[in-house]
Structures are given as structure tokens and as C-alpha cells.
Amino acid sequence: MTTVPEYLSSLLAPYRATEPPPTRPFVTLTFAQSLDGKIAGAEGKQLAISGHESLVMTHWLRSLHDAILVGSGTALNDDPQLNLRHLPPGAVGKPPRPIVLDSRLRLSPTCKLLTNYTNESGRGPQPWVVAYAPASPDAEWDIRREVLVRSGARVLVLPAGESPLTAVLTLLRAEGVRSLMVEGGAQIISAFFAAASETKCVDTLLITTAPLIVGAAGVGYDVPGASADLPRTFRVVETRLVGRDSVVAFQTT
Numbered sequence: 001m002t003t004v005p006e007y008l009s010s011l012l013a014p015y016r017a018t019e020p021p022p023t024r025p026f027v028t029l030t031f032a033q034s035l036d037g038k039i040a041g042a043e044g045k046q047l048a049i050s051g052h053e054s055l056v057m058t059h060w061l062r063s064l065h066d067a068i069l070v071g072s073g074t075a076l077n078d079d080p081q082l083n084l085r086h087l088p089p090g091a092v093g094k095p096p097r098p099i100v101l102d103s104r105l106r107l108s109p110t111c112k113l114l115t116n117y118t119n120e121s122g123r124g125p126q127p128w129v130v131a132y133a134p135a136s137p138d139a140e141w142d143i144r145r146e147v148l149v150r151s152g153a154r155v156l157v158l159p160a161g162e163s164p165l166t167a168v169l170t171l172l173r174a175e176g177v178r179s180l181m182v183e184g185g186a187q188i189i190s191a192f193f194a195a196a197s198e199t200k201c202v203d204t205l206l207i208t209t210a211p212l213i214v215g216a217a218g219v220g221y222d223v224p225g226a227s228a229d230l231p232r233t234f235r236v237v238e239t240r241l242v243g244r245d246s247v248v249a250f251q252t253t
């Protein structure tokens, strides 16, 4: 298959048919988990949770968004690429812009997001790093910013003390991001679940569940506000088997 699967295209049709809200992009929260709700192994070890077919699906989903956001924990732990390399040969998809939420600017200047961008001589979207200004002057933070900029990143800085996710989403919308795929990790997923129940800022939630058990030492995530809030926030719009994995998609009520 060299085009986006029809069910994904229909799922995100509202993103194409309407304007995003003025204060945020359309937001898709998505991740892959085991049957026991783990997204990584002990001590954050990155796991191949998705089977091949659902991994390809995730890359098609990436192609339907302007940008993909991960937290600094994921960027440091996984050194992800956030590109479309698992799409089949001949597939046409627009690469999304990688965005790392990294208030302390801990991202490595030699991470794959930056080296992929610079090695391709600026072809493809430039990675953005969203940071929060330090509360007081911090020369080391300034140096890390300078190093990241020299290594190819665009660093966007929110004022110190801003309410994080709301401010991040508003900033990204103002910078022209119309659709944002949030991939994790654990703290970011938990923060978006909390924000979704408070402000309905997640339009689509897509969870891939693989038939694996990771065990109690694995990394899980929280759904703050208790699961009772979830049906009030989301309704199921799609369930399907993708290869050996089950995919459930929810949209905001």
C-alpha cells in the first residue's frame, strides 16, 4: 500500500476540513503499550512494542501531521528519528517537523534529529526545541542554547513560569503548526491526559496495544483524574486489528 490507509485518513478528516482552534493545533495523542499498560521496559529501556504493521501505521499517522512532539526524556533515552522511514517504497508522505519539549535544553547536539537534518543539508523540516526561560540568568543554559542552534535546531523559548502545555500549544499554533502528533513518553502522555480532561486539548487519542506483557518493572503512564473522566472526554471511533496489534482510536466528545 503506497497511500495512507483509508481509516486513518477518515479519522483525521476533521483536521483537513476545518481550521484548528486559534489557540492550539489539532492534537493527536498516540503511543504503543503492552497488555499490562507499559510503554517501555525496566529503567526506560526502549522496546519494540508495535509489530511491523502497526509501526507502519504509526508512520502513516506521522505523515498526516505537521509536527511530532516528544519530551526530553524520550529524546535523551531513545534518540528517536521521528521520520517516515517505515513507509513502504514508493509511498508519498510529508515528513513532519520534530519538536522536543526540553525546558532545560538537555538535548544532545549530536542526536539523530539534528544530525539527520544537517546531513541532509537542511532538506526536510528543521527540528524545533521548546524550552522555558530560566527563572534567573543562567550562563550555562545560554551556552546550551547556542550549541543547539549551531547544531541545526530552532530553539523556541517560553517565558519562565508560563503554564506549560497550554502555552506550548499556543506557541506552536502561532508558529503555524496546524496539527500535532504527541508520541510520548510517560510524563508527556500523563500531562496530555491531564490537560485533555481539563481543557479538551486532545482531539484524537490512538492507542496501539501489542500482545506482550512487560512486567511490573516496565514504564507505565498515569491518567490523572481517574479513569472515570475518560469516557466524558473521549468516545471510541475506531477499533481494529493491525497485524497482531489492536488499535483503538478515540475522539473528543
Ligand SMILES: NC(=O)C1=CN([C@@H]2O[C@H](COP(=O)(O)OP(=O)(O)OC[C@H]3O[C@@H](n4cnc5c(N)ncnc54)[C@H](OP(=O)(O)O)[C@@H]3O)[C@@H](O)[C@H]2O)C=CC1
Pocket: 030, 031, 032, 033, 038, 039, 040, 041, 043, 044, 045, 046, 047, 049, 070, 071, 072, 073, 074, 075, 077, 078, 101, 102, 103, 104, 105, 106, 164, 165, 183, 184, 185, 186, 187, 188, 189, 191, 219
Ligand atoms: N511505547 C511508546 O509509544 C513510547 C515510549 N516511550 C518511552 O517513554 C520513556 C520516556 O518517558 P519519560 O522519561 O517520562 O520522558 P518524556 O519523554 O515524557 O519527557 C519528560 C520530560 O519532558 C520535559 N517536559 C517539558 N514540559 C513538560 C510538561 N509540561 N509535562 C511533562 N514533561 C515536560 C521534562 O523535562 P525538562 O524539565 O528537562 O524539560 C520532563 O522530564 C522512554 O523509555 C521511551 O522509550 C516514549 C514515547 C513513546
Ligand SMILES: Nc1nc(O)c(N)c(N[C@@H]2O[C@H](COP(=O)(O)O)[C@@H](O)[C@H]2O)n1
Pocket: 031, 032, 046, 047, 048, 049, 050, 054, 055, 058, 070, 074, 075, 078, 079, 080, 081, 082, 083, 183, 184, 208
Ligand atoms: N509506535 C511505537 N511503537 C513502539 O514499539 C515504540 N517503541 C514507539 N516509540 C516511539 O517512537 C519513537 C522512535 O521513533 P523512531 O523509530 O526513531 O522514528 C520513540 O522515541 C517513541 O516516541 N512507538
